[in-house]
Amino acid sequence: MTTVLVTKDYILADRLVDYGGTVKELPKLHKYKNKFVVYTGERVLDSDLWKTTIMSGAEKYLIEEKRTKVEGIFKDLIEKERLFDQVIIFTAKETHWLGLLEDKFESRVLNKNTVWATGSGQGFARAAWATGITEKNIIPLVGSIDTASSQTYDLFYRKHLR
Numbered sequence: 001m002t003t004v005l006v007t008k009d010y011i012l013a014d015r016l017v018d019y020g021g022t023v024k025e026l027p028k029l030h031k032y033k034n035k036f037v038v039y040t041g042e043r044v045l046d047s048d049l050w051k052t053t054i055m056s057g058a059e060k061y062l063i064e065e066k067r068t069k070v071e072g073i074f075k076d077l078i079e080k081e082r083l084f085d086q087v088i089i090f091t092a093k094e095t096h097w098l099g100l101l102e103d104k105f106e107s108r109v110l111n112k113n114t115v116w117a118t119g120s121g122q123g124f125a126r127a128a129w130a131t132g133i134t135e136k137n138i139i140p141l142v143g144s145i146d147t148a149s150s151q152t153y154d155l156f157y158r159k160h161l162r
Contacts, residue, residue: 030055036062039088058089061096071107074098079105 030038030045032055045051061070077083078100086099095110 032059035059035091037090039090040084040086043084054087058087061098062089062091071098074107075105079103 030040030051032038036058038055038058040054045054057070057073060066061074074087078085078087078098086097088098089096096107097110098105098107100106
């Protein structure tokens with residue numbers, strides 16, 4: 001099922017849709033031990049090694065004493081290696097954004113930045129709530145059957161939004 005998170009600064013979807021409108025099955029939102037959810041930008045975490053590496057890095061990043069050391073690793077991955085365009089970490093209290101601004105690595109805390117979320121996944125709804133969205137703005141959505149997906153229901157795509 002496709003889920004979408006809209007904030008004042010970015011729009012976030014849990015699966016990759018390519019330029020032809022085809023939905024890829026690999027998720028872009030990853031829940032970790034019910035502690036936080038990570039979004040990895042344009043690059044999908046398509047291997048267990050990358051997923052484990054990024055998720056454990058994010059876990060350490062959230063510990064204040066370890067943040068500086070781990071931030072250096074994320075900086076190399078994003079700024080030098082260009083492996084990810086951004087990494088967003090959703091926690092119960094705040095949202096952390098790590099990415100490029102004018103080709104320089106930046107890390108920011110985005111508090112209560114989320115405007116609304118839509119989707120059908122309970123895990124996503126919890127992540128959306130954790131970012132500060134009020135319950136009335138977390139919209140469960142079941143639209144049409146998505147033939148490109150192995151799931152039963154999916155987002156009802158509107159052509160003018162593509």
